[in-house]
Amino acid sequence: MSKPYTPNLAVIRKIITENEAKDIKTFELVFQVPEAMKNFEYRCGQFAEISAFGAGECPIGIASSPMDEHYIQFTVKKVGVVTTALHNSEEGTVIGVRGPFGNGFPLDRMEDHNVVVVGGGFAFTTLRSLIKFILHEANRDRFKDLTVIYGARDPGELIYKRDLEAWEKRNDINLNVTIDRTVPGWTGLVGFVPAVLKEVAPSSSNAVAIVCGPPIMIKFTMPIIDALGFSPEDVVLSLEMKMKCGIGKCGRCNIGNKFVCKDGPVFSYKELQMMPKEY
Numbered sequence: 001m002s003k004p005y006t007p008n009l010a011v012i013r014k015i016i017t018e019n020e021a022k023d024i025k026t027f028e029l030v031f032q033v034p035e036a037m038k039n040f041e042y043r044c045g046q047f048a049e050i051s052a053f054g055a056g057e058c059p060i061g062i063a064s065s066p067m068d069e070h071y072i073q074f075t076v077k078k079v080g081v082v083t084t085a086l087h088n089s090e091e092g093t094v095i096g097v098r099g100p101f102g103n104g105f106p107l108d109r110m111e112d113h114n115v116v117v118v119g120g121g122f123a124f125t126t127l128r129s130l131i132k133f134i135l136h137e138a139n140r141d142r143f144k145d146l147t148v149i150y151g152a153r154d155p156g157e158l159i160y161k162r163d164l165e166a167w168e169k170r171n172d173i174n175l176n177v178t179i180d181r182t183v184p185g186w187t188g189l190v191g192f193v194p195a196v197l198k199e200v201a202p203s204s205s206n207a208v209a210i211v212c213g214p215p216i217m218i219k220f221t222m223p224i225i226d227a228l229g230f231s232p233e234d235v236v237l238s239l240e241m242k243m244k245c246g247i248g249k250c251g252r253c254n255i256g257n258k259f260v261c262k263d264g265p266v267f268s269y270k271e272l273q274m275m276p277k278e279y
């Protein structure tokens, strides 16, 4: 990357409101210069710095799959200055994209293994990229069984509903979607993600687990993962530290001697156990 601080200009070609609260939106982008798409070669689990001009920039995980050749997608929750500016943008607005940054999920390690994906809340974005990648016809044979456990507070907070519906119809994915509390009309699973994980009890034999979600979900999920027999090196988590440069220069995101932006954001549980508990 010759000019890592210079954003590539991209046009918002589509905006999808993902949840009932309307504070999570997916932005589909195309680069203004076609070569920029070729140069934006990314892996599942990587992120980019997205800028809303006049407001600033912030790190956002890449929600599309590397198999989506002509566009990239980011799913953004409205929390503050930049994310609000993005939410106020319309289709056709030009924004900036720097990246891709970070290491991404260890696909080589997952190949020929059963893959267990555990996610909650809007952290499901990069997991969606991974699931789409594994399910793509060009890749599906490279991985064994795929088990997904995904939870949200209520049905209105589930994101990527059109993907969930499509995955539900397939027989090469064991999809378990759960909501925290029962509501009228919901016929699916009810219960917190860790409880559903315990119930589904995917085998840890020849398996890698990918866990992304809010800290409370991680806290209660890890003992179950442990009890299922996954060894710390076969469990992968993605961290969301505060970041600025995204390229290991500013020191905003370090934990001990690791830069989350450059050495992460994806770490094995074994690596995390050896790092100071600052995340």
Ligand SMILES: Cc1cc2nc3c(=O)[nH]c(=O)nc-3n(C[C@H](O)[C@H](O)[C@H](O)COP(=O)(O)OP(=O)(O)OC[C@H]3O[C@@H](n4cnc5c(N)ncnc54)[C@H](O)[C@@H]3O)c2cc1C
Pocket: 047, 056, 058, 059, 060, 061, 062, 075, 076, 077, 078, 079, 080, 081, 082, 083, 084, 122, 125, 126, 239, 240, 241, 242, 243, 265
């Ligand atoms: C690797 C990585 C991937 C991410 N992926 C996504 C994603 O896919 N979708 C998404 O919506 N968000 C994602 N985030 C979080 C996103 O970067 C923050 O929500 C964003 O920086 C907030 O910017 P803001 O200007 O809107 O908020 P600000 O005005 O800066 O702050 C508003 C609130 O958000 C908090 N906040 C600010 N930065 C962060 C941060 N990095 N993490 C958590 N809280 C923060 C502040 O403490 C404050 O409470 C990711 C963060 C990282 C580091």
Ligand code: FES
Pocket: 242, 243, 244, 245, 246, 247, 248, 249, 250, 251, 252, 253, 254, 259, 260, 261, 262
């Ligand atoms: S964000 Fe600057 S060093 Fe990581």
